[in-house]
Amino acid sequence: MSGDDDIFSRLSPRTRTLAGLVLALSNLMVVLDLTIANVSVPHIAGNLGISPDQGTWIITSYAVAEAICVPLTGWLAQRFGVVRMFTLAMVGFGLFSVLCGLSTSLAMLVACRIGQGICGGPIMPMSQTLLLRVFPPETRGRAMGLWAMTTLMGPALGPIVGGYISDNWSWHWIFFIN
Numbered sequence: 001m002s003g004d005d006d007i008f009s010r011l012s013p014r015t016r017t018l019a020g021l022v023l024a025l026s027n028l029m030v031v032l033d034l035t036i037a038n039v040s041v042p043h044i045a046g047n048l049g050i051s052p053d054q055g056t057w058i059i060t061s062y063a064v065a066e067a068i069c070v071p072l073t074g075w076l077a078q079r080f081g082v083v084r085m086f087t088l089a090m091v092g093f094g095l096f097s098v099l100c101g102l103s104t105s106l107a108m109l110v111a112c113r114i115g116q117g118i119c120g121g122p123i124m125p126m127s128q129t130l131l132l133r134v135f136p137p138e139t140r141g142r143a144m145g146l147w148a149m150t151t152l153m154g155p156a157l158g159p160i161v162g163g164y165i166s167d168n169w170s171w172h173w174i175f176f177i178n
Contacts, residue, residue: 011134019134020143023127026090028150029178030120033097034063035158036174037113040166047171050106061110065117073122077129086126092119097178124151 011019037044037058045055077085096116103109128147135143165173 016134016139020131020146023131023134024147024150026086027124027127027147028154030066030093030123031151031154032158032161033116033120033154033178034066035155036162036165037062039159039163040171040174043166043171044109048104048106048109054106057106057110058113062113062117062120065114066121067117069118069121070125073125076122077126082126082129082133085122086130089119089122089126093123094178095119097175101172101175 041055041058042052044058045052048055073085080088093116096112096119099112100109100116103112128144131143131147132140161177162174165171165177
């Protein structure tokens with residue numbers, strides 16, 4: 001076995017559990033971001049002085065950028081390393097999330113959502129890859145089950161959380177929670 005293949009033997013169960021939670025929550029964050037802005041479009045459109053039809057670019061720009069970037073993930077991870085790419089993707093996603101929350105125009109928000117999608121695209125497949133590397137074969141099923149739950153919870157929670165935040169605070173906070 002190579003050093004990467006048996007990393008799970010060098011980690012304590014507590015460290016593996018923490019890594020699994022971080023990877024699952026990073027996946028939840030990216031999947032949640034696909035739907036959290038959907039119900040906030042009327043709030044965003046009203047605040048930015050644009051039509052709701054123009055506001056749909058906020059959703060579309062993220063989804064298209066993420067869809068373009070996901071197939072490139074394997075090549076990027078092979079070229080630069082999975083951990084390095086995952087870390088850069090998380091930092092970039094967080095940075096673009098803050099910039100989305102600070103946006104004052106539709107153009108800035110769409111540009112930042114594109115950046116968020118480019119950085120968010122690799123997070124899902126790389127979190128799954130890292131999960132398989134961290135857990136030994138006998139516990140991978142449980143770890144992947146936890147990861148899969150976050151994939152299913154994101155689209156369900158997105159509209160609920162997005163609506164609550166937009167109604168009670170400000171649409172900016174749907175991006176700051178990342």
